[in-house]
Amino acid sequence: MATENDTPLHTIRDHLRYAVSRFNQSDLYFGHGLSNAYDEAAYLILKTLHLPLDQLEPFLDARLFAEERQQLLSIIERRATDRIPAAYLTHEAWLGDYRFYVDERVIIPRSFIAELLQTGLSPWIEDPAHISSALDLCTGSGCLAILMADAFELADIDAVDISPQALEVANRNVQDYGLRHRIQVVASDLYSALLEKQYDLIVSNPPYVDAESMAQLPTEYRHEPQLALASGSDGLDATRIILQQAAQHLTPNGLLVVEIGHNRDALEQAYPHTPFTWLETSNGDEHVFLLQRNQLPGNS
Numbered sequence: 001m002a003t004e005n006d007t008p009l010h011t012i013r014d015h016l017r018y019a020v021s022r023f024n025q026s027d028l029y030f031g032h033g034l035s036n037a038y039d040e041a042a043y044l045i046l047k048t049l050h051l052p053l054d055q056l057e058p059f060l061d062a063r064l065f066a067e068e069r070q071q072l073l074s075i076i077e078r079r080a081t082d083r084i085p086a087a088y089l090t091h092e093a094w095l096g097d098y099r100f101y102v103d104e105r106v107i108i109p110r111s112f113i114a115e116l117l118q119t120g121l122s123p124w125i126e127d128p129a130h131i132s133s134a135l136d137l138c139t140g141s142g143c144l145a146i147l148m149a150d151a152f153e154l155a156d157i158d159a160v161d162i163s164p165q166a167l168e169v170a171n172r173n174v175q176d177y178g179l180r181h182r183i184q185v186v187a188s189d190l191y192s193a194l195l196e197k198q199y200d201l202i203v204s205n206p207p208y209v210d211a212e213s214m215a216q217l218p219t220e221y222r223h224e225p226q227l228a229l230a231s232g233s234d235g236l237d238a239t240r241i242i243l244q245q246a247a248q249h250l251t252p253n254g255l256l257v258v259e260i261g262h263n264r265d266a267l268e269q270a271y272p273h274t275p276f277t278w279l280e281t282s283n284g285d286e287h288v289f290l291l292q293r294n295q296l297p298g299n300s
Helices: 012-025 037-048 066-082 086-090 113-117 143-151 164-176 211-215 219-223 237-249 264-270
Strands: 093-095 098-100 133-137 156-161 183-187 199-204 250-259 288-292
Touching: 012 037, 012 066, 037 066, 037 086, 066 086, 093 143, 098 143, 113 143, 113 250, 133 143, 143 156, 143 164, 143 183, 143 199, 156 164, 164 183, 199 237, 237 250
Parallel strands: 133 156, 133 199, 156 183, 199 250
Antiparallel strands: 093 098, 250 288
């Protein structure tokens, strides 16, 4: 472990090399937006030094002040020793071009639904103007609600979560994006506080980690709220409730879009007669399903 009194580290290039070596030596897990030690080291260095995140090369040989060296060594060590995800160290996470505030009250945004919303869920939604009401169930940081507000400019959106702490973060992000007039943040255990409200579109990235996987999670994931990850023995506890009650909260032509991690086989076994449409994402068609209201279990 390097300290401020060590002399070999003077430039950004020196600290980048040291960080990559330190991260690889610590056998860190990268699953919260960046995929390798080099990219994460570069991000943490640029962010800590308040430099543009897309311009590392011009600054590589810049010599650092003592205070800057101390800040870098501190954040590198926290990542390597405490295995805190980078997003929690910098209090920001990105979905495409969208930046969100995050801390340990919410899981770090990483939903494949974000990709689909950036194309307006085409071709399943032909005209975004037809979406006048939408629901983000298990909103966490509020990220999907905010993306929906951009994708469907005429929609009023409810962003729902059971966690009051998560809703504090969601409120901050909604405020940051100037969307308080369109996004209502609601405390609710799934649909419980929504009464008879109906929506043209419901999206959800609910808890979906099964018990076996929870027991094997890397340390990085254990910094995230367990409430937002664990969902029973097979990972489908939350998804079952979402499916069972979705029809009463969808308009006649409404759509349900849900992310379920690696549980496609388990879900299809549990609902063998439900005609799930699996949506193509950058990681294949195993993770996100779509159902029309009349395709929901018990509503065909």
